[in-house]
Amino acid sequence: MLVNFKDILNEAYSKHYAVGSFNGYNFETFKGIIDAGWETRTPVILAFGAKYLPNMSLATAYALAKSLGEELETPVCLHLDHCSDLATVFRAIRTGFGSVMYDGSALPFAENIKNTRLVCKIAHACGITVEAELGCLASVRANRKRHFRLPG
Template identity: 40%
Template structure:
């Protein structure tokens, strides 16, 4: 089976009021865990590759791992560049077989963001590749973008941005943020803003970044086995499920996978201090990824049996 683009899966998600999970991948165990979960749930997948992942694992290794997954399963899988910093990295990924790329000009002035996004769109569309862009800014740190506060997406600007750039989907800022420390007080997303944008752009797929929920059982597990992750707090899962009813077709999840893996590895090594076979701690970590992703697909994203 070949890689697919997001178009059909997003159209079905929009019509069905659910979201597709976009899960960041860095190595074999993560890819295997995600794909195994999606197989059981019969769910489409977006596998996201960040600039950091490309540097760590190298793009050719990641693509070969995805190729192996495609030979073993019968799932619609899209490979997506997460937070492309410039035209060059987007071009490299398009030329390297990615079926979707994100150009992140959210840190740029409005007109510069439009110009950069339009350049990527023109190159990508000529190759049949989907383009996600971002308008507004999320707090936290993600690859090349650092922001101390959220800058919420302006609905009127969103309409103009999409019309002028021709981008296929748009990541918006409504209160989510990158990393494990998303909220200090009560978690809140600006659903009024989301609903306004959705109503102004009927049928257009929106994206939420920074949408891990930071499950406290894994924070506590990691901390109880030597970790130091105090005060981590994510987006409540019921808010994410609600967002999928308002045109959000893709929800990005990375931190929760990292937490699950790290907590289980810490526990395994603490309970088996003489163990030095990587398979003995990476195996349980892979299962933790599978369990986490399966939970997200079934109970948060609502995309089980969506193939």
């Protein structure tokens, strides 16, 4: 069954256990994640990254997670992961995702905060949990050059 991220975390906090978040991008990975939750009798967070949208629509991801979760009565939070496109975030909310992650880290900080507030306002009004990437991350390429110089 599809549930909200907050519901999963509230129970985990009260009963002192961790909840795994796993990337799902096709039928096989969705099924494997939900089957693992059923086998271990624990809820799962099924993270569908925005980068997977060329392979599967939000509506298909939702329908698949809902169907598989209901078959096994496994609590599943379908989470849109690392999405920088506001329209996609809002479509995921309308589609029924239990959580969204808005990633505005490439934007100027003030614009990121403004967008994140908008996402929170809309998502919270719909009972959806929000995760956000505030600030910025160093690029992987820059870190490799700085930390992992090759000899010669």
